[in-house]
């Protein structure tokens with residue numbers, strides 16, 4: 001995942017940590033053989049516990065540039081805000097006793113104080129899906145290393161998780177597999193207490209709660225917006241046109257046919273976006289990444305077109321790593337700038353207006369929120385690009401619907 005992007009690091013939008021993300025993903029994508037996928041899928045189908053849907057209100061996290069779900073853990077339920085990440089499959093929160101934890105806004109969870117907390121034994125089949133399973137047989141330990149360098153270790157439990165929204169009341173789901181992290185390294189912090197793994201693996205809440213989920217974000221900059229929502233289960237809002245997904249490990253791959261700037265279709269060979277037999281290439285939808293990443297053969301035409309359109313509008317400042325930046329204010333100076341449209345297989349469009357395609361990088365400076373993917377030609381569709389869309393995943397039908 002690329003969950004952790006500090007706003008103050010916007011200036012380094014395209015630095016090494018982001019590229020590491022892609023490198024990690026590339027490696028994992030290559031490691032995953034079809035046999036392993038088949039195995040994981042069989043395991044996934046076997047654990048659907050419930051067909052009722054659960055909902056959560058979602059709020060923007062501008063510090064790390066992602067969205068957080070509000071869920072309550074344990075009995076009595078303690079609310080926590082955790083970052084939604086479609087690129088990883090373990091959900092966790094920090095817990096006592098902490099060996100090393102980041103400072104979080106809410107008190108750190110203390111499992112013995114919850115009446116519904118149970119250790120997940122190592123013998124549980126789901127434990128074998130935990131990343132880097134280690135430690136004594138009495139409990140299922142996990143260790144995660146995210147693309148941005150954040151490391152997390154702890155153990156898996158089963159726990160009652162309570163989801164609620166402002167208008168839908170309360171749903172409690174017993175015995176969800178949930179991680180308790182006792183040692184976290186990296187630069188997470190602020191309002192969040194952990195990560196909600198919405199990836200495709202068996203440990204993911206998505207697969208424990210049916211096979212559908214949807215989320216709808218407003219603007220990442222609008223902290224008051226109250227209609228952000230995450231729904232996991234049959235109530236997921238699957239509407240609008242859909243495009244096929246291919247699951248590789250935790251990741252949701254889609255096919256991209258073309259990119260348009262306004263009416264102009266850019267000259268990019270569709271071959272550029274195909275997954276190769278080596279496992280490179282391909283497009284992953286990733287709510288844990290802030291930016292969108294394109295391989296050079298797509299990035300260059302996009303950048304060139306944007307630079308030529310900007311000529312008359314604002315002054316070019318240069319690049320921050322790969323992202324072109326400009327003097328100006330997005331709202332004020334880009335009135336009339338064309339929409340950039342990504343067209344996925346089946347003609348499904350994701351249209352990026354200036355607020356989804358650019359990101360502020362200072363009071364009078366902004367940068368393209370699309371960066372160069374220099375590793376393995378992977379494309380990531382990040383969270384800025386997904387603003388103001390309802391994105392719904394149906395893992396039984398292998399589709400994602402994208403509705404603006």
Ligand SMILES: *[C@@H]1O[C@H](CO)[C@@H](O)[C@H](O)[C@H]1NC(C)=O
Pocket residue numbers: 057059070071079080081164
């Ligand atoms: C999260 O939900 C709890 C329980 O409903 C509520 O008290 C709290 O204010 C919510 N937090 C946010 C940031 O929405």
Ligand SMILES: *[C@@H]1O[C@H](CO)[C@@H](O)[C@H](O)[C@H]1NC(C)=O
Pocket residue numbers: 272280281295297375376377
């Ligand atoms: C990326 O794609 C280009 C062709 O578009 C190819 O020449 C290059 O070798 C690829 N790089 C990797 C790392 O696969």
